[in-house]
Amino acid sequence: MRHILSILIENEAGALSRVTGLFSARGYNIDSLTVQTTEDATLSRMTIVTHGSDDVIEQITKQLNKLIEVVKVIDLNEAEHIERELMLIKVRATGKDRDEMKRMAEIFRGRIIDVTEKSYTIELTGAGDKLDAFIKAIDPAVILETVRTGASGIGRGERILRV
Amino acid sequence: MEISGAEIVTRCLQEEGVEFVFGYPGGAVLEIYDAIFKQDQFKHVLVRHEQAAVHAADAYSRSSNKVGVALVTSGPGATNAITGIATAYMDSIPMVVLSGQVGTPVIGSDAFQEVDMVGCSRPIVKHNFLVKDVRDLAATFKKAFYIAATGRPGPVVIDIPKDVTMTKCVFEYPKSVSIRSYNPPTKGHPGQIKKAAQLLSEAKRPFIYVGGGAVQGGAGDLVTELVKHLNVPCTNTLMGLGALDGTDPNFVGMLGMHGTYEANLAMQYCDVLIAIGARFDDRVISVPSQFLSNPKKIVHIDVDPSSIAKRVKVDVPIVGDVRHVLTDLIAVLKETGLKPNPDALGQWWKQIDEWRKPNCLLYTPSTEVIKPQHVIETLWKVTNGEAIVTSDVGQHQMWAAQYYKFRRPKQWINSGGLGTMGFGLPAAMGAQLANPDAQVACVTGEGSIQMNIQELSTCKQYHTPVKVLSLNNRYLGMVRQWQEFFYGTRYSESYMDALPDFVKIAEAYGHVGFKVENPADVEPVLKEAFGPSLKERLVFIDFRTDQTENVFPMIQNGKGLNQMDLPAHMRGMQQVPFDNNRDYGNLA
Numbered sequence: 001m002r003h004i005l006s007i008l009i010e011n012e013a014g015a016l017s018r019v020t021g022l023f024s025a026r027g028y029n030i031d032s033l034t035v036q037t038t039e040d041a042t043l044s045r046m047t048i049v050t051h052g053s054d055d056v057i058e059q060i061t062k063q064l065n066k067l068i069e070v071v072k073v074i075d076l077n078e079a080e081h082i083e084r085e086l087m088l089i090k091v092r093a094t095g096k097d098r099d100e101m102k103r104m105a106e107i108f109r110g111r112i113i114d115v116t117e118k119s120y121t122i123e124l125t126g127a128g129d130k131l132d133a134f135i136k137a138i139d140p141a142v143i144l145e146t147v148r149t150g151a152s153g154i155g156r157g158e159r160i161l162r163v
Numbered sequence: 164m165e166i167s168g169a170e171i172v173t174r175c176l177q178e179e180g181v182e183f184v185f186g187y188p189g190g191a192v193l194e195i196y197d198a199i200f201k202q203d204q205f206k207h208v209l210v211r212h213e214q215a216a217v218h219a220a221d222a223y224s225r226s227s228n229k230v231g232v233a234l235v236t237s238g239p240g241a242t243n244a245i246t247g248i249a250t251a252y253m254d255s256i257p258m259v260v261l262s263g264q265v266g267t268p269v270i271g272s273d274a275f276q277e278v279d280m281v282g283c284s285r286p287i288v289k290h291n292f293l294v295k296d297v298r299d300l301a302a303t304f305k306k307a308f309y310i311a312a313t314g315r316p317g318p319v320v321i322d323i324p325k326d327v328t329m330t331k332c333v334f335e336y337p338k339s340v341s342i343r344s345y346n347p348p349t350k351g352h353p354g355q356i357k358k359a360a361q362l363l364s365e366a367k368r369p370f371i372y373v374g375g376g377a378v379q380g381g382a383g384d385l386v387t388e389l390v391k392h393l394n395v396p397c398t399n400t401l402m403g404l405g406a407l408d409g410t411d412p413n414f415v416g417m418l419g420m421h422g423t424y425e426a427n428l429a430m431q432y433c434d435v436l437i438a439i440g441a442r443f444d445d446r447v448i449s450v451p452s453q454f455l456s457n458p459k460k461i462v463h464i465d466v467d468p469s470s471i472a473k474r475v476k477v478d479v480p481i482v483g484d485v486r487h488v489l490t491d492l493i494a495v496l497k498e499t500g501l502k503p504n505p506d507a508l509g510q511w512w513k514q515i516d517e518w519r520k521p522n523c524l525l526y527t528p529s530t531e532v533i534k535p536q537h538v539i540e541t542l543w544k545v546t547n548g549e550a551i552v553t554s555d556v557g558q559h560q561m562w563a564a565q566y567y568k569f570r571r572p573k574q575w576i577n578s579g580g581l582g583t584m585g586f587g588l589p590a591a592m593g594a595q596l597a598n599p600d601a602q603v604a605c606v607t608g609e610g611s612i613q614m615n616i617q618e619l620s621t622c623k624q625y626h627t628p629v630k631v632l633s634l635n636n637r638y639l640g641m642v643r644q645w646q647e648f649f650y651g652t653r654y655s656e657s658y659m660d661a662l663p664d665f666v667k668i669a670e671a672y673g674h675v676g677f678k679v680e681n682p683a684d685v686e687p688v689l690k691e692a693f694g695p696s697l698k699e700r701l702v703f704i705d706f707r708t709d710q711t712e713n714v715f716p717m718i719q720n721g722k723g724l725n726q727m728d729l730p731a732h733m734r735g736m737q738q739v740p741f742d743n744n745r746d747y748g749n750l751a
Contacts (some may be wrong), residue, residue, distance in 0.1 A: 010344055013293070014281060025286045055472070062469035068310060069292040069346040163343065 002031070003057050004076040004083060006161050007046040011037050011067040016065050019046065020040075028052065028060050032085075034082060041061045041119025043071065043163065047107075047152045049128075080156035086123070087131045088113075090145040093120040097142050108134045119144060165331040168297040169194035170201075172261065172328065175304035177204045178336040181232050183596055184208070184225060185216040190276060191263025194328035203400055206623055208596065211617040213240050217247020218615070221318075222590035225576045226551055227597040228258045228381065228651060230311050237263040238276030239721040241322075242283065246583060248318050249287040253580025254402060255379055257316035259307050260284075266326040267295055280322045289317030292462060297330040305337045314347025315467040318328050351483030356448060358479045359462040360495045362435050366460075367507035368514075369395045370433035371517035372418065374447075375402025375579065376440015382406070382483035383572035386439060393502060393561055396515050398426040400441050402579040409568030410548070415515060416524075420718045421561040423517055423522035423737060424727065427716070438463045440485050443474045444580075451475050453723030464488045469632055479687075481556055500513040521733050523716050524565055535559065535634045535684050538689075539566035542632060543606060545689045548619055550602040551594045553577065555587035555611030557605060558640035561714045563606040573635025585614030591629040602630070602693060609635040609662055611704075619672035622701050630692050631703045636710045644713045648728075651675045669703035678705045 009015050016035060023030050031049040032158070048062060057075065064073045074082070093101045094117075105112055105122045108130065108156045114121035124134055128151055155161065164284050167175070176184065185208045190198045199207050210216040213235045220231030231251075235244045237407040251258045254676070265274040280294045290310050292303050300323070307319040321403040363369055377386050383406045390397045390413045397407050398418040407414050416423030418430050430436070430448070436459050448454040453475050461477040463470075464485060471480045481488050496502070526536045539562050542550070552567055553576040560577055569575045576594055578586040591605035612633050622629060634640075640656040667674030675697060679688050685706070692702040715730035725738040 014285075018283070018285060021285050043261070059473060060468065066469050068342065068345050 001047065001053070001057075002083070003049045004151060005048045005050065005061065005064070006074050006076055006153055007048065007064060008038075008071040008163065009044050009067075009144060010071065011042050011044045012069055015044065015069045016046075018069060019048075019064065022063055023050075023060075024058075028056065029077065034150045034152050037137055040163070043136055047150070049151050051060040053155060069162060074155070074161050076153045076155060079152050079159055081159070082156060083127055083151045083153040084125055085128050085131055085151045086125050086149045087134070088121060088147045089134070089143065090119055090121045091138065092118060094118050097139070101138070101142070103135070104138055108137075110134070123141055164333065166736065167329060167331050167333075168195065168323070169198040171297065171300045171334050172304075172323065173198045174334055174731065175301055175336060177202070177302070177626060179184070179308050180229070180746060181205045182229070183220075184234050185210055185219040185234045185593065186234030187213050187216055187236065187240060189240050191264060191265060191325045192234060192240075192261075192328070193327065194242070195261070195323070197537070202569040205469060206235075208319050208621065209591075210589065210621050212615065213243035213332050214247050214585065215447035215592075215615050215618045215621065217244045217260060218250065218583075218589035218604070219593035219596075220258055220578050220587050221247060221251045221261070223413065223426035223597045224258055224594035225574050225590075229597070230259055230308055231593065232259050232261070234261045235263070236276065237265055237280070238278045238316045240276075241278055241280040245698070247321065248284055250578050250581045250583045251318040252287045254290070254375060255316050256313050256318065258318040259311055260320045261320055262320060262322050262358070264270065264322045264324040267324045270299075270324065284320045287318075287419035288320050289315075291322065293322045293324075294327055294635050295324065295606070297327050300327065301334060301336050301721050303728070304486050305340045306342060309340045310342075310345065312629060314345075315376075317426045321380065325470040343406055347484075347677065348468075348482050350488055351464065351481040351617045353491065354482045355479055355497055356488065356491050359437070359481065359492060360499060362460050362462060362479060363393065363437070363503060364501035366435035366503045368432060368434040368454050368511045369393065369437070369508070370727045371395055371397040372430060372441055373397060373403040373406045373439045374400040374441025377403055378440075380440055380466070381480055381572070382440070382485040382489055385486060385489035385493065387411070391494060392493060394508065395503065396429055396512070398422070398430065400447055400579075401577070403441065404564060405569035405572045405576045408570050409490055410666065412714050415519070418562055418724075420449070421714050423565075424521070424716055424729065424733065425518035427727060428518050429456075429515055429717070429726040430676060433675070434459050436479075439489070440465060442470045446542045448475070448719060449718050449723060453726075456598065456723070468619065489658050500647055508623035509713075520642045523730060523733060525730065525732060526712075527731075529709070530682055532709045533679065533685060535562050535636070535706075535712055536566050538632060538634060538708070539563050540607065541689055542606070543567050543688050545686065545693050546602050546604065550574075550604045551576065551598060552588070553587045553590040553594060553603070553605045555607040555614075556582045556584045557608050557611060558636075558644065558712075559606050559608045559611075561633040561641075562634070568577040570666050576721040583714070584611040587611060587630075588615050588618045588622075588631065589632070589721070592618060592625070592627045595627040596625065603627075605629055606632045607631060608640060609633055609637065609665070610659065610721065611638045614667065619669065619674060619701070619703070623673045626701050628697075628701050632720065633705050634664075635665070636703050636708045636712070637662065640711060641714070647713070648719070665703060666707040667702070674703055675702040676705065678707070680707045
């Protein structure tokens with residue numbers, strides 16, 4: 001099953017490689033990983049999307065907690081949460097595709113953030129499946145390049161992960 | 164006053180009360196070695212290979228209650244230390260390893276003797292640090308020693324670039340340490356402890372399974388108290404030997420791949436299992452599904468939450484320091500008077516006695532050829548079971564574990580998790596330095612000893628009079644045993660031609676060497692080696708042992724605890740479940 005883990009970790013050199021090294025050494029999967037410092041510059045917030053049986057997810061959580069620099073780990077799946085992912089997608093925009101692409105971007109509430117004679121770059125935010133749906137909805141032949149950040153997640157309401 | 168980073172290193176070690184640093188100098192650590200030269204608070208032990216420095220520091224720690232310290236240079240010094248660090252990591256041994264590093268301006272430039280030590284050691288350390296600023300050095304040492312020794316212990320590496328050792332700053336050693344992201348557990352949950360006591364009171368076939376965590380956690384006395392209070396049978400793992408006295412009537416022997424018949428069957432057929440500082444690893448329970456095929460309730464006490472439910476689901480997990488948890492559990496049992504039903508327990512003991520009766524460790528004595536088991540039994544006799552015994556890895560290790568009845572924790576020192584050949588001799592050295600008055604024996608084989616035999620030289624330099632018992636069967640015995648059982652006796656590369664004359668080797672290093680071929684000489688030679696005339700000497704004994712002897716019982720890969728290969732006199736014995744309806748009345 002897919003799980004989305006939120007991790008608060010000391011913002012120190014090498015901390016990220018401890019996390020990724022743990023996943024590869026123990027044979028766990030990383031579907032996506034995002035990381036950035038928080039409002040407190042000594043801390044980074046990491047979101048890891050992974051999948052595995054409940055036992056595996058329990059072990060992943062425990063092993064992450066065991067890393068000295070990891071301050072807190074929560075499995076966002078355990079309660080209501082929101083996740084968002086950003087995609088930048090460059091598409092060919094010539095002839096009839098030019099209008100079509102603009103229309104599709106509007107339907108998916110994307111924004112065209114770069115325009116050339118031959119291409120648009122569209123910025124799109126949403127849950128991963130929305131981004132997947134956009135890619136499916138357009139002609140694969142017009143896709144020039146895609147960049148996706150992977151999911152970032154946060155608990156709903158009063159559910160807060162902080163020190 | 165400002166002092167150099169190198170001096171800060173030595174001051175930190177002094178502040179931590181370090182007695183010995185095991186190491187080997189080189190370019191990147193020359194400043195530190197200069198600082199060591201100028202102080203006399205701790206001693207440096209110059210090994211002959213960095214791997215041995217780490218093993219010696221490791222065994223120093225295993226045989227005492229202190230944190231072992233090793234010091235190596237950058238590059239090859241650091242990579243040579245890796246096997247030693249991994250060995251300590253697998254067995255949760257508190258240790259601090261200092262490695263030199265090239266100067267910060269050239270890190271990443273493939274400089275001479277540069278290796279990314281933090282990267283190399285990351286998967287095999289509890290934590291590691293690269294200190295890039297001399298002002299962080301003292302605080303890093305404080306953290307390193309704290310992390311190494313608390314919670315589930317383990318090795319910590321501090322990688323120190325050469326320019327950091329040359330830069331000066333004011334030294335102040337932190338008085339205390341607090342790491343917001345690291346809070347090792349202490350007390351166990353009281354509700355869980357009550358549940359454990361309740362389960363024990365409902366048990367018909369209770370069993371206690373004790374691992375290295377109880378030894379490292381200094382809980383041997385509490386394990387003994389618990390076992391005695393309940394009068395329950397108890398087993399120790401390879402790493403747990405000595406937690407309960409090996410001669411205690413409640414002790415049913417080691418369990419696992421080469422565990423006793425009674426320990427393995429009790430483990431399989433018990434109905435309530437108390438696991439203390441043990442991790443249900445593959446060499447202990449073999450296949451989890453087989454192990455759980457007989458239903459049982461499991462209480463698991465461990466300081467590391469990730470050890471719990473890793474291989475086996477448990478009913479009552481208790482996360483906490485083993486001393487705290489056992490103290491509280493014993494208190495609850497005494498307050499409430501909860502105990503297993505005495506009639507059921509009596510039946511269970513009768514069953515265990517029946518399993519014990521054929522004596523699965525019985526071997527055929529010989530007057531022609533030396534039986535390796537006989538050497539270990541004689542060692543026990545000659546040392547009155549009081550020696551600190553280190554071992555290498557292989558058949559000799561299993562025989563030492565089976566036949567030397569360890570009386571107390573920290574008396575048995577072996578590489579259980581990683582299975583590192585070459586561990587025994589440097590470990591004996593470290594143990595002897597930590598316990599100058601103890602008798603220290605290194606049980607090894609002619610294969611393992613040659614992986615770090617150069618340390619005979621270090622032993623000479625530092626006067627560590629350990630006794631090396633090499634069970635020389637002219638084979639890599641455990642490999643040979645597997646090839647005999649599973650590979651149609653095709654002894655592929657398990658025979659070493661051109662073995663050296665070990666007596667001459669010992670003598671060349673300035674020690675005493677004996678070669679023993681006649682079983683009748685085993686005891687007199689051991690008596691002499693441990694006797695007053697050779698008390699101050701390292702004695703190397705080359706025992707020419709039976710080439711075809713195998714370690715029994717044995718559980719083959721994929722088989723359950725009740726599917727042991729048994730020694731000749733027990734072949735074909737039923738390893739069937741305990742039968743509640745059976746009358747065990749006339750067992751005597």
